[in-house]
Amino acid sequence: MSQESANIVICGAGVAGIAVAFHLAVRNGLTDVILVDERPPLTLTSDKSTECYRNWWPGPGDAMTAFANHSIDLLERLAHETDNAFLMNRRGYLFATEVNGAALVEAARETTSLGAGELRYHSGSATDYVPARPQGFEGSPDGVDLF
Known part of the structure; x- marks a missing residue:
C-alpha cells in the first residue's frame, strides 16, 4: 500500500x-x-x-432552505457551464394527503416564508397552473403550487 x-x-x-x-x-x-x-x-x-432535490424544508429557521437554495444555484451554474451534461430538471415533488390537509397547507406557508419561493393557491379547475417543463431546468416555476 x-x-x-x-x-x-x-x-x-x-x-x-x-x-x-x-x-x-x-x-x-x-x-x-x-x-x-x-x-x-x-x-x-x-x-x-432518484435525482430529486427540493428546498421544502420547514424550520426552525431558514438554514436548511438557504442551504438547499445555494446548492440548487450551484447545480444550475454547473448545468449552464456543461450544456446540462447531467440532465438537470426542475419537475419538483408532489406531497399529497387524504387527512389533515391543514398541516400540509401550514407547512407550505412556513416553507415559502423561509425562502422556498412563491406560494401559489389553485382551486377548482386551475387554469393558472404552470407545470415544469418535462426536460431541462430553465424557465420552470419555483415555489409551491397548492391544490
Missing part, C-alpha cells in the same frame, strides 16, 4: 465527497486534495438516487 499525504483529505467518494473535491480543486484551485474511499466512486448510495 502506498502512502500519500495531502493537506486536504476527503473521506468518501459519494456525491457529497466528489462535489467537495470538485469545488476545492477546480473552483478554488487547491492542488493538495485527495479523495479516499474503499469503493469505486458513486457506487454505495449515490448511484441509487
Whole structure:
C-alpha cells in the first residue's frame, strides 16, 4: 500500500465527497486534495438516487432552505457551464394527503416564508397552473403550487 499525504483529505467518494473535491480543486484551485474511499466512486448510495432535490424544508429557521437554495444555484451554474451534461430538471415533488390537509397547507406557508419561493393557491379547475417543463431546468416555476 502506498502512502500519500495531502493537506486536504476527503473521506468518501459519494456525491457529497466528489462535489467537495470538485469545488476545492477546480473552483478554488487547491492542488493538495485527495479523495479516499474503499469503493469505486458513486457506487454505495449515490448511484441509487432518484435525482430529486427540493428546498421544502420547514424550520426552525431558514438554514436548511438557504442551504438547499445555494446548492440548487450551484447545480444550475454547473448545468449552464456543461450544456446540462447531467440532465438537470426542475419537475419538483408532489406531497399529497387524504387527512389533515391543514398541516400540509401550514407547512407550505412556513416553507415559502423561509425562502422556498412563491406560494401559489389553485382551486377548482386551475387554469393558472404552470407545470415544469418535462426536460431541462430553465424557465420552470419555483415555489409551491397548492391544490
